[in-house]
Amino acid sequence: MVYWFICSPQGMTHIVRIRLALTLFGLPCSFCIHELRPAICHSSSQLFKTSQTIRPITSSSFNLYTSSVWTMPSSATPHVKSRCPKYPGSEIKRFSVPNDKVGWSVNWPQYLPVSYTGPSVEKKPVWADPDVGSFTPKFNSVDGAVDRTSFEGSYKVEKGKPINPRGRTGVTGRGLLGRWGPNHAADPIVTRWKVNANKAKISHSVSKRPILQFVSIMRKDCGEWAIPGGMVDAGEQVSVTLQREFSEEALNSLAALPSEKAKISERIINLFKTPGFQVYKGYVDDPRNTDNAWMETVAVNFHDESGNSVSKLPLQAGDDAGQVQWVDIDSSFPLYASHSHFLELVAKERKAHW
Secondary structure (H helix, E strand, O other): OEEEEEEOOOOOEEEEEEOOOOOOOOOOOOOOOOOOOOOOOOOOOOOEEOOOOOOOEEOOOOEEEOOOOEEOOOOOOOOOHHHOOEOOOOOOEOOOOOHHHOOOOOOOOOOOOEEEEOHHHHOOOOOOOOOOOOOOOOOOOEEOOEEOOOOOOOOOEEOOEEOOOOOOOOEEEEEOOOOOEEEEEEEEEEEEEOEOOOOOEOEOOOOOOEOEEEEEEEEOOOOOEEOOOEEOOOOOOHHHHHHHHHHHHHOOHHHOOHHHHHHHHHHHHHHHOOOEEEEEEEEEOOOOOOOOEEEEEEEEEEEEOOOOOHHHOOOOOOOOEEEEEEEEOOOOOOOOOOHHHHHHHHHHHHOOOO
């Protein structure tokens, strides 16, 4: 095991285990049923330099590095989005949790959270767990095809139900999330340089740094621009999820003709063979989180340095995307949740304009 210190969304330092030979490897593409993508939320955009660069994680088919010359701390206020007054997609009002009562270590006998599991989960789709009591999940471990481990480390289980490691949310049950405990997602950030007619990089007039562009989708559910991404299916490797979500949401691969699918697959595989920058790995401050179910994600940047890979493919919105286009990375561009923080890290890593 290798241990890596990062600043968590609670503003505290946690030890995160980097499991070198687990689910971040493999490239065969498959199309599976999956849930809605997570809202990735952090509250601070400040950046700190670290004193160590972590070596690349490589394999014959996947090359990932966590070049942590920059890390991203978050607000001292723990999971703000996870305590939004109204639970998303419902009329359910959360039990109000003040900042000083979030932590489970704080004794609070008056805490009476609302129990809620969304209708879409109660219908028992293939991506959702049964009710606790009707099955015996193996929490804090890989349970068959379902990874129930957390990037946060070991989490508590009380009365057969896992406990959110970041504290109280005002809601129990699963809400809109399928799994008890951690629900894993992956977010591919695909970038290229903005160039002129002569293929020369275009620099920003103020910062004088070259401008990066990333593939952005407009979400159908809220109309905001975002990074494409989605849930890791049971038994699926994260690298496969990254490819699948980008292909489905940004290239509409599910509706493509066989000949087009082959071209898409070839270019996606070639891009994802390039070194990927692991931007973030951990707990997600998501409005769908509850006391018993929460989002975690891996965000990875894949960069088309030459502009000859996916840059040549026509973008076409599909799956959960309403629109899709290449967008200049700039601090002034409004994005869903706190996706701009991920892009800030990418810009710093690529020495690009922000």
